[in-house]
Amino acid sequence: MLAVVSPVAANASAYVAEAESAAVLRLGYENGSKSSGNPALGFNECCRTSIQVDDLPRTGKYAIRSYLKYGDQMVAGGARAESHTLNIKNSHFGAGDTVYYGFSVYLMSTWQSDSREDILFQWKPWRDECESDKNPSAFLSVQPSGKWRLRVNSDSNACSTSDSVRKTSFDLADVKPGQWHDFVFKFKWSHDSNGSVDGWYQTHKNPGWRKVLSATGPNTFNDDKSTRGYLKWGIYKPAWNTGPTEVESRTVIHDNIAVGKSFSEVDPAVN
Numbered sequence: 133m134l135a136v137v138s139p140v141a142a143n144a145s146a147y148v149a150e151a152e153s154a155a156v157l158r159l160g161y162e163n164g165s166k167s168s169g170n171p172a173l174g175f176n177e178c179c180r181t182s183i184q185v186d187d188l189p190r191t192g193k194y195a196i197r198s199y200l201k202y203g204d205q206m207v208a209g210g211a212r213a214e215s216h217t218l219n220i221k222n223s224h225f226g227a228g229d230t231v232y233y234g235f236s237v238y239l240m241s242t243w244q245s246d247s248r249e250d251i252l253f254q255w256k257p258w259r260d261e262c263e264s265d266k267n268p269s270a271f272l273s274v275q276p277s278g279k280w281r282l283r284v285n286s287d288s289n290a291c292s293t294s295d296s297v298r299k300t301s302f303d304l305a306d307v308k309p310g311q312w313h314d315f316v317f318k319f320k321w322s323h324d325s326n327g328s329v330d331g332w333y334q335t336h337k338n339p340g341w342r343k344v345l346s347a348t349g350p351n352t353f354n355d356d357k358s359t360r361g362y363l364k365w366g367i368y369k370p371a372w373n374t375g376p377t378e379v380e381s382r383t384v385i386h387d388n389i390a391v392g393k394s395f396s397e398v399d400p401a402v403n
């Protein structure tokens with residue numbers, strides 16, 4: 133089990149952005165394209181309307197809108213409209229890496245609660261040769277309870293099965309439609325007790341970073357050194373793989389997805 137350390141109020145002044153971001157990856161969509169100038173960015177989309185540039189930005193002029201409706205043709209084995217970094221090497225992670233991630237997510241003011249979760253950001257390792265399926269190491273979801281939840285999956289076994297994965301969940305904050313939700317996570321990736329994850333959160337209507345997560349323990353899989361993980365964002369609605377729920381469609385907007393070595397490099401609230 134991941135041990136929860138008591139959350140500590142963030143010293144906001146410690147996270148004032150540097151004048152220039154040196155993030156290894158930062159997608160702000162300011163060139164007006166859905167690849168944000170990264171030709172290697174991938175898309176799991178059924179339709180032309182699944183993933184489009186939008187002019188409701190967190191900063192600048194543009195962001196990326198992901199749209200999924202129940203009954204959309206399944207993509208990559210599921211009901212999803214997601215952008216991904218499978219082919220962007222400097223976004224990849226593995227055990228032993230310490231990495232900061234930042235991003236901002238906007239939920240439409242018309243967002244309705246549902247009986248099943250929506251997954252809006254994923255850290256997803258690919259499979260070892262001995263593995264037939266693989267959970268994400270972590271993912272951020274909107275819960276039926278109205279909370280943002282980070283799920284962390286780990287496994288010390290070299291060959292993971294669906295039964296061998298350990299799952300831990302952390303509720304981080306309240307879901308607020310009609311607002312930008314800013315997140316920063318610091319992962320020290322490990323499948324053993326050397327792992328840790330810290331999380332910070334604010335909304336654009338209530339700025340001021342709060343530390344909402346400080347946990348230690350395993351947070352990824354025991355994988356071959358050549359096995360790496362990548363990022364996905366947009367909408368994944370697992371329940372729609374098998375049937376309808378109370379809502380018929382989902383729209384979310386993401387902006388300033390960043391990977392870096394410090395909080396300031398990945399701060400999604402600054403350009």
Ligand SMILES: [Ca+2]
Pocket residue numbers: 160161162189190191192193194195387388
């Ligand atoms: Ca932008």
Ligand SMILES: [Ca+2]
Pocket residue numbers: 260263289290291292353354355356
């Ligand atoms: Ca493995």
